Every structure is written in C-alpha cells, then in structure tokens.
Amino acid sequence: MHTDLVAALDIGGTKIAGALVDGDGRILQRTQRPTPAQEDGDTVMGAVEEVLGDLAGSPSWAGARAIGIGSAGPVDATTGTVSPVNVPGWRDFPLVDRVRAVTGGLPVELIGDGVAITAAEHWQGAARGHDNALCMVVSTGVGGGLVLGGRLHPGPTGNAGHIGHISVDLDGDPCPCGARGCVERIASGPNIARRALAAGWRPGPDGDTSAAAVATAARAGDPHAVASFERAAQALAAGIAATATLVEIDIAVIGGGVARAQDVLFAPLRRALRDYATLSFVQRLTVAPALMGTDAGLVGAAAAALHAAPDTTAAGVG
Numbered sequence: 364m365h366t367d368l369v370a371a372l373d374i375g376g377t378k379i380a381g382a383l384v385d386g387d388g389r390i391l392q393r394t395q396r397p398t399p400a401q402e403d404g405d406t407v408m409g410a411v412e413e414v415l416g417d418l419a420g421s422p423s424w425a426g427a428r429a430i431g432i433g434s435a436g437p438v439d440a441t442t443g444t445v446s447p448v449n450v451p452g453w454r455d456f457p458l459v460d461r462v463r464a465v466t467g468g469l470p471v472e473l474i475g476d477g478v479a480i481t482a483a484e485h486w487q488g489a490a491r492g493h494d495n496a497l498c499m500v501v502s503t504g505v506g507g508g509l510v511l512g513g514r515l516h517p518g519p520t521g522n523a524g525h526i527g528h529i530s531v532d533l534d535g536d537p538c539p540c541g542a543r544g545c546v547e548r549i550a551s552g553p554n555i556a557r558r559a560l561a562a563g564w565r566p567g568p569d570g571d572t573s574a575a576a577v578a579t580a581a582r583a584g585d586p587h588a589v590a591s592f593e594r595a596a597q598a599l600a601a602g603i604a605a606t607a608t609l610v611e612i613d614i615a616v617i618g619g620g621v622a623r624a625q626d627v628l629f630a631p632l633r634r635a636l637r638d639y640a641t642l643s644f645v646q647r648l649t650v651a652p653a654l655m656g657t658d659a660g661l662v663g664a665a666a667a668a669l670h671a672a673p674d675t676t677a678a679g680v681g
C-alpha cells in the first residue's frame with residue numbers, strides 16, 4: 364500500500380478532474396465530471412464532492428495524506444477561497460474549508476491553475492532542472508506561473524506569474540480584466556482568430572474559425588493568418604522579456620492549445636524575443652514547448668500538496 368499519496372483536483376470552467384498521485388508523480392486513479400459552470404455555487408461544489416467521492420472509493424485512498432487543488436482563478440490561498448472568472452456561482456467561495464470538511468480534515472493546499480502547470484513542468488517537464496523559469500498556458504486565456512531560486516513561487520494569494528494580464532500595449536484594446544492591451548487580449552486563441560478574421564482571413568469549407576484553423580492557414584502561407592500569429596508572438600515575447608528582466612528567468616515554457624501551432628508560433632516568438640530581451644543578462648533566455656500535456660494541472664496540484672504537507676519525503680518537489 365502506498366502511504367505517500369496525495370489527492371489532486373484540477374478545477375476549470377469545463378471540467379473538474381481528480382486523481383490519486385504518488386510521490387513520484389504517477390497517477391494511480393483518476394476521475395472527472397463536467398463543471399456545471401452556470402449553476403449555483405453549491406451545485407458546482409456537488410460536482411467536486413462527486414469527484415472526491417470517486418477517489419475515496421479507491422482502496423488507495425487510505426494512503427492519501429493531503430489534498431492539492433489547482434483552480435481556475437483568481438484564487439486566494441490566504442483565505443482558501445476561489446472566484447473563477449468562468450464560474451460565476453463561485454465568488455469568494457470557501458473551497459478549502461468545503462473540501463476539508465468532506466475529506467476528514469486532511470491538509471488542503473490551494474494554488475491557481477497557472478501555478479499548478481508550472482509546478483508540473485518544473486517537477487517533470489520542460490522546466491525540470493531550471494531554477495528560474497516562467498511557465499505559460501496559451502489557450503482560451505493566457506495564464507502562467509514562476510519558479511524562482513529553484514522553488515515554485517505562488518505568491519501570497521497563489522496567483523503570481525499571471526502573465527496574461529500584463530499590459531504590453533498601453534493604449535490597446537480593453538481587456539475583460541479592466542486593463543488595456545493585455546498579453547491575453549492579443550495572444551489568446553480566440554483573439555488570434557478574431558484578428559485574422561478582421562484582417563480578411565476566411566475559414567475553409569468546414570467553417571472552422573479556431574486558432575488551430577488559423578495556424579493551418581498560416582502554415583499554408585495565408586498572410587493574414589501569419590500576421591495574426593506574429594502579433595501574438597510579439598505580445599508573448601514582450602511579456603516574457605519583461606518577466607526575464609525583472610526576475611532573471613532563463614527559460615519560458617509554453618503550453619496550451621495555441622502552442623500546438625508549433626513553429627507557426629515559436630519561430631516568430633524566438634525572433635520577437637531578440638527584439639525585446641536585449642540586456643546582457645536576459646540574452647540567453649530560451650523558449651520551449653511544454654511537455655506535460657493535459658495532466659499538468661493534476662500533477663502540479665499534487666506537487667504543491669506533496670511540497671506543503673508536513674513530514675514530506677519529497678523535498679525539493681515544486
């Protein structure tokens with residue numbers, strides 16, 4: 364029987380995933396439910412309790428000594444509350460207390476989803492062995508997290524590294540967060556598609572107007588599709604360069620659906636980085652695709668719990 368297990372939850376706007384994870388990051392048991400994102404707070408919590416119930420039904424559950432939660436943000440680790448933008452029924456929702464109540468008082472560690480994927484990439488993925496890293500998810504939104512001095516840096520509330528809402532265009536378009544010209548407003552998948560369409564790109568016969576379809580068109584040479592990815596790459600490069608200049612990261616890891624465009628994104632990103640990361644101490648900065656895939660949120664939440672729990676044998680994790 365494993366005795367150094369943690370239960371991990373990955374809570375997003377479309378699904379709530381749960382897993383039992385061992386000290387080496389192996390997923391022993393997994394389950395998930397759709398997020399009833401438009402329902403009231405208790406209904407959403409009901410889906411979380413069903414996921415935990417599935418895990419508690421496993422014979423391995425007896426070895427679980429902590430719970431790690433990576434949640435769509437904003438989160439507040441100081442109060443144990445969450446207010447995910449895409450789950451309106453949860454505003455300052457006391458997630459940590461509610462999870463502790465149904466799991467027999469196990470310690471609960473809460474971090475934002477961007478911080479969770481960062482923990483996973485640092486533990487087992489593209490940022491492994493790097494003491495100072497920025498990890499990002501570029502998909503419907505743009506999130507991220509930081510590793511500084513060899514350790515995960517969630518910040519006091521669990522949101523540090525939220526690069527999607529750094530402004531890189533002072534007079535740019537209003538962002539849903541209230542600011543202007545944010546990285547996310549330029550580089551997220553929906554914004555890549557919106558800008559390509561506005562410039563004159565037209566989808567194929569299947570009508571697919573996703574960022575993936577824009578990437579396919581860019582690969583085929585469509586100038587509007589190419590330009591939209593170049594603009595997204597420029598915004599990402601400016602945000603990455605600012606981060607590197609502030610805290611001296613040496614690698615930026617990029618995952619999420621938009622990163623699957625591969626060279627359509629990474630080639631202009633590496634070029635743009637040379638324009639923005641100019642000082643001597645950031646010139647060695649590299650960018651790399653994420654390696655952890657769709658389990659990053661679960662593995663990262665587990666890493667946070669393993670690291671935070673007392674009497675841990677997993678020193679150095681996260």
Ligand SMILES: [Zn+2]
Pocket residue numbers: 527528529538539540541542543545547548
């Ligand atoms: Zn914003």
